[in-house]
Amino acid sequence: xxxxxxxxKYLFRKEGQNVTLxxxxxxxxxxxxxxxxxxxxxxxxxxxxxIVNDFQKGDIAEGYSVSREKKESFPLTVTSxxxxxxxxxxxxxxxxxxxxxxxxxxxxxxxLTVL
Amino acid sequence: xxxxxxxxxxxPVFEEAPVELRCNYSSSVSVYLFWYVQxxxxxxxxxxxxxxxxxxxxxxxxxxxxFNKSQTSFHLRKxxxxxxxxxxxxxxxxxxxxxxxxxxxxxxxxVKP
Numbered sequence: 001x002x003x004x005x006x007x008x009k010y011l012f013r014k015e016g017q018n019v020t021l022x023x024x025x026x027x028x029x030x031x032x033x034x035x036x037x038x039x040x041x042x043x044x045x046x047x048x049x050x051i052v053n054d055f056q057k058g059d060i061a062e063g064y065s066v067s068r069e070k071k072e073s074f075p076l077t078v079t080s081x082x083x084x085x086x087x088x089x090x091x092x093x094x095x096x097x098x099x100x101x102x103x104x105x106x107x108x109x110x111x112l113t114v115l
Numbered sequence: 116x117x118x119x120x121x122x123x124x125x126x127p128v129f130e131e132a133p134v135e136l137r138c139n140y141s142s143s144v145s146v147y148l149f150w151y152v153q154x155x156x157x158x159x160x161x162x163x164x165x166x167x168x169x170x171x172x173x174x175x176x177x178x179x180x181x182f183n184k185s186q187t188s189f190h191l192r193k194x195x196x197x198x199x200x201x202x203x204x205x206x207x208x209x210x211x212x213x214x215x216x217x218x219x220x221x222x223x224x225x226v227k228p
Contacts, residue, residue, distance in 0.1 A: 040220055042119075048215075104216060
């Protein structure tokens with residue numbers, strides 16, 4: 001079955017520690033995205049990548065880092081510089097076509113809690 | 116700035132009653148509109164989308180939404196809801212071809228027996 005997997009589902013971290021969230025897709029999509037979800041705020045874009053070895057900051061990139069070494073993988077690192085990292089993190093992917101909208105497909109999410 | 120606004124954060128409704136979840140977007144020459152559904156502790160699933168053509172779009176589970184350009188709205192409706200429709204619903208928009216997806220704040224639909 002094609003899809004997007006995120007691991008782990010729940011993650012706990014102590015203040016001051018970096019933590020990496022995994023996102024893998026086997027849909028052969030070129031683009032991948034990371035969103036942060038907080039109650040009452042919808043989804044906000046952290047980073048996105050349209051091609052291997054290239055990525056762009058979204059609206060709330062501070063305190064986060066990403067890499068795109070493989071088409072299938074787009075891990076997100078939440079660094080100690082992120083002041084309020086407790087949130088639900090969603091990864092998505094989409095094909096890239098010529099014009100129009102390219103539907104984004106979402107993973108099941110990772111809930112990060114900072115203790 | 117381009118934006119999407121969902122006017123209700125929570126909508127409680129009884130089973131088999133009709134429901135409307137409201138969504139407004141900032142005016143734009145070109146806009147694509149979407150409704151996503153999120154069940155507890157899960158990712159988002161696309162419910163329906165408006166790209167062009169007929170202004171009334173439908174989902175397979177009885178939801179429909181109407182693109183209203185003059186009102187800059189894309190409200191989601193269902194004539195009779197089920198307990199299983201309980202979820203959070205997000206309205207989203209892309210304001211130009213290939214642009215970023217911008218989400219509203221979400222509406223929590225709670226269907227009670």
